[in-house]
Amino acid sequence: MKIAVLVKQTPDTAELSRVAAEDVRSGQIKATLVINPWDEFAAEEAILLGERYGATSVAISLGQPSAVDVLKHALAMGVGAAMLVDSRALQGGDLWTTASVLAAAVQAEGADLVLTGRQSVDDNSGAVAAGVAAYLGWPLVSAVCQIVEIADNQITVERLIEGAQERIRVPLPAVLSVNKEINEPRYPSFIGIRKANKAPIPVIAAASLGVAAESARTQWRNLRKPEERPQSCHWIEGASAAEQAARLVDLLLAEKVI
């Protein structure tokens, strides 16, 4: 069995608020770039499945040349191999462009299970797993919190939805998006980092994957910062907690929020 882990390079969550609309338009993000935190759970699960079932794994990223760093991170954690698809020729695409290219890369790698995080912290679409599954024609299970068993060419998982936990079985090959509850991602070891630095990481042009060019079905317009709230914090004073509580309740009742 071969597992493809889809990872994305995203700004560090502590710096997301400093990303300007102009940076996103130009694609030149001025922030520390790291592996999308949600994708670390997918990388960890691929490594764990390697231990459980002897599966091999490959991390695939669609991104700029700098995204090689997140692939090194995945390798240093223990993912077996890595591949970067250069996104620079895909300007103006939409999430279907991303999904179709990643699906082609999964196919080129001959993987039979795809793991990815629930969403990226930058685009927040959470749609890439569904898109990749749709292009490949494979079943999708999202929000997976446990891989129960892989047997008889089927995978059984637990997943968390609002108000319920479901146990679902689908035939392989399949695409899973995983939740934070699934595991605790390891930190790359020193030896892992050294190995990752020496590992060859092929960089592939999207065109070489034979993906048919489709025109984008959505377009982004008027990228902007949300309006900042002008007023500042109103301090609730009082000689005691009880006095403060009474004043606060007065205000909240007047505003009809309670």
Add this chain to the structure above:
Amino acid sequence: MSVLVWIEHTPNGPVASSCEVLGKAQEIARQLGVPVVAAVVGADSTAAEAVRVYGADRVLALVSPPLAQYRLSGSVAALRLAAEQTAATVILTAATIRGREVAATLAHQLGAGYAPEAVDLGVEAGRLVAVRSIYSNNLLVDVTFTSAVQVASIRPRSFPFPATCSTASPVVLLDPGLTEADLREQLLATRNTDNGEVSLADAAIIVAGGRGVAQNPSQGFALVAELAGLLGAAVGASRAAVDAGYIPYKHQVGQTGRTVKPDLYIAAGISGAIQHLAGMGGSKRIVAINPDKAAPIFEKAHYGVAGDLFQVLPALTAELKKRLGR
């Protein structure tokens, strides 16, 4: 043509966030001059009946035995038929786990553009415009569509819950003629995790605790829960509190937790890491309780109480009991 809304349901009835979408869909449909169709998928029309009061021009009950329980491939197959039969040009779902996978998969099958987790919708020149909040709520962007069919999922609490109508929508039955062989997933078991707590996504009020509970975490979160219980609120937490093991992850608000949009967010003992602020900054009113007046949470707060949650929360609970007569 139509605006088609998928109404997700559980054994408790239609999911609140899909009803919110149905409310807004009526405004969108009016602007487009087309009817609103609420599509409900199931083995019979019981769930569809409960949707009749929310103002759709009609409720389409997609009824087939294999659809007794939600499974992605079955729901998508049924909704695809509904989209074709009603010539839907706009298809909307709530951005729940299921709503997001349904919207994306259906959009792909229909060759449609897809705007995930939109926070607002509008119409310009007869076309849908979906506003998305990206970079973890630090940027907004308008999404426009070049495809004939336009699909969006809508973040819970983006729109008010619709008023009930005096005239019930007619129910139309449609059998998509599915057999078990058409479905790809086996649902082996479902365990209800809904223990009567208000969920963060749907809560009008959230009371959240952070590292400020450290001196006595279980008592701290008991105080948070007591106030939440009194207000019918959900219990939230900062990542610091979750990582410290004070409370399970499902309560986490923030970039690697849940994005929330309540009318009132009470942050107790939360300093306000930037990742937390990104997850709750959209709350209508924010109250922060923290002994450190320089804590970043006060930059987002409308009301600040410089104090210790172990004193302020019980005082607040006592005061509210008095005023609300509960």
